[in-house]
Structures are given as C-alpha cells and as structure tokens.
Amino acid sequence: MSEKLVERLQAALSAEHSAIFAYARLGVLLDKAGQKEARAGEEMHRTRRDALLVQLAELKAAAPVAQAGYALPFPVTDKATALKLAAYVEDGVASTWRAALADAEGEVRRRILVAYTDAAVRGTRWRRLAEIVPATVPYPGRKT
Amino acid sequence: MRTRGNDHSWSAGFRPNRRRLLRASAATAAAGLAGAALTGCDLLSPGPDTPPAPDALTGLLAGTYALVAAYDAALAADTTLTTLLTPLRETHRTHAAALGAIMSPRPSPSSFTAPTTAPVAGDRKAILKSLRTAEVGAAKQAAEACVTTTTARAVLVGEIAAARATHAEVLA
Numbered sequence: 001m002s003e004k005l006v007e008r009l010q011a012a013l014s015a016e017h018s019a020i021f022a023y024a025r026l027g028v029l030l031d032k033a034g035q036k037e038a039r040a041g042e043e044m045h046r047t048r049r050d051a052l053l054v055q056l057a058e059l060k061a062a063a064p065v066a067q068a069g070y071a072l073p074f075p076v077t078d079k080a081t082a083l084k085l086a087a088y089v090e091d092g093v094a095s096t097w098r099a100a101l102a103d104a105e106g107e108v109r110r111r112i113l114v115a116y117t118d119a120a121v122r123g124t125r126w127r128r129l130a131e132i133v134p135a136t137v138p139y140p141g142r143k144t
Numbered sequence: 145m146r147t148r149g150n151d152h153s154w155s156a157g158f159r160p161n162r163r164r165l166l167r168a169s170a171a172t173a174a175a176g177l178a179g180a181a182l183t184g185c186d187l188l189s190p191g192p193d194t195p196p197a198p199d200a201l202t203g204l205l206a207g208t209y210a211l212v213a214a215y216d217a218a219l220a221a222d223t224t225l226t227t228l229l230t231p232l233r234e235t236h237r238t239h240a241a242a243l244g245a246i247m248s249p250r251p252s253p254s255s256f257t258a259p260t261t262a263p264v265a266g267d268r269k270a271i272l273k274s275l276r277t278a279e280v281g282a283a284k285q286a287a288e289a290c291v292t293t294t295t296a297r298a299v300l301v302g303e304i305a306a307a308r309a310t311h312a313e314v315l316a
Contacts, residue, residue, distance in 0.1 A: 094306070098299065098302065098303065098306075101290070101298045101299050101302045102295050102296070102298045102299050103295075105295070106291065107291075109290065109291055109298060110287070110290075110291045113287055113290055113291070113302050113305060113306075116302060116306055117283075117287070117305060117306040117309045120306040120307070120309065120310050121306075121309050121310055121312075121313050123310075124310040124313045124314060125313055128313070128314060133227070134231040134232075134314075135310075135313075135314050136231065136232065136235065136307065136310045136311060136313075136314055137235075137307070137310075138234075138235040138238045138239070138303075138307060139303045139307065140303060140306045140307055140310060141303075141306070142303060
C-alpha cells in the first residue's frame, strides 16, 4: 500500500463524511420519491465510510473524523437547491474516488472503481430529477 | 432481434454472447491493423518485419465503436430520441478518440467500422432498452479493463466505465 493511496483514501473518507452531512440536510426539502432516494444515498455513503474506516485501520493510518458542520456551497432552501446540492455532493465524492484509481491495483482498484461509479450514477440520477440536461458528462468527476 | 453468428454489426452488442463477438471483432480489427495475419508471429521477440502486437485496449476501443454504431442506428430510426441520445453518442466518440490517442500502435478508426449497420426494429421503448443493455454490458467490459490495465491508463479507462454506467441510468 503506497503512502499516496492512504492519502487518497483519507480524502475519500472526508468526502463521504460531507456527503452524509449534506444528505441529512437536503432530504427534508424533497418530495417523497426524492426522500427515498436521499435515504438510499445516505445509507450508501455510510456503508462506504464504514468500509474506509476499516481499511484505514488495517493500514494503521489516521482516519479523518467528521466535522460538526460543513459550509454548503450555496444556500439550500427548497427542492430545486436541494437537488442541486445532492448532485454537487455526488460529483465531489466521485472526484475523490476517481483520483484514487491510479494509486491502487487489482481488487483494491476494483473497489475504488465501484465507489466512483456509484457516485457518478447517483449524481446523474439527481441531475435527472433536477431536470438538468444533459444529465451525464463524458468524464464523471473530472474537474474541468 | 438479429441472427447470431459472425454478424459484426452493431446489434451484435445486444446479444448475450456480445463479449465473444467483441473479442472477435477486436481480433479482426487487430489483424486489419497489423496488415497481415498474426499467424506464426512470435510476439515476444518480434523480428524487424513482424507487425507489432495489438494494444491491450483494442477490445475496449472496438466496444466503444460498437456503441457509437448502435447510437447511429437508433438516432436514424427515431428522431424523437435526438435530445436524449446525441450527447451519449458524443461521449462515446470522445472516449474512442481518447483511447486511440494513448494506444500503441495507433489504431485506425476505419478498422472498427461495422460492415453493415442493422436497421433498428421496435418502438422507442424497445430501442432504449436495447441501448441500456448494451451500455450495462459495455460498462462491465470497461470495469474489467480498468482493473487489469496499467497505472497510467487506470483513470481514463475507469472514467469510461463510470460514464457508461451513467448512460445506463439515463436510459432506464
């Protein structure tokens, strides 16, 4: 396990923490279907967080803790901004996992790819619900 | 749906045996690139006249061109799908160009052109379902390629896998 990989996993854990926080904030602003999707998203990020905690403990590496609060990138006051935040959060998570791909091999890389792909798909789902066109991008999580 | 066998047209991508067909078309393309049959070549110690071995991403590139052809056919069949499908096809074209740029030897796009483009049968719903099935399979192909490829190529191939998965999402 390279030192670089540890850094990438720590960054992914920080992103997962912020995603869990954001989902808790935005869920209440959505309709029933949106709330269900938000709960599923939050649950998935909790699962990824727990897996990362185990993985970092095995590597005897420090695990960043969740902050009490996170500054939102824009005011989240209604359904439209809640959907936008959900897409924003998933893009951020996808970006941190994507960055870890080149620092892992084999099954470790596969797990990173699964987490990256899942965040990319959820981001697309939220953009679809927000009626953002197109809902897809050629390179998910790549900062342009 | 179409008949099976040596049909290398786009609809082959929708058959359950698409992996085998993609490999077959990749091999065909590779042979075309090499300009000669690979039979008898010692790939480990190529002589001066030996064509270079095809790039490990040749199969992934063939699959990308198969997707482009599938979207071409779907777009020709139903103009109401233009808004939804055009950006997806453009993404596959972008991926094909990005893959071609890092492959060695440099592939020729003409090697991957489907010999015949099958007409699309069915209504809008059936077309979207076929494309979705193709994207799901193609996402798996790219994910496997990502796991086995080199460090330098892992991000691009992983991006292609993730993008294909997002396509399946919007086609659902």
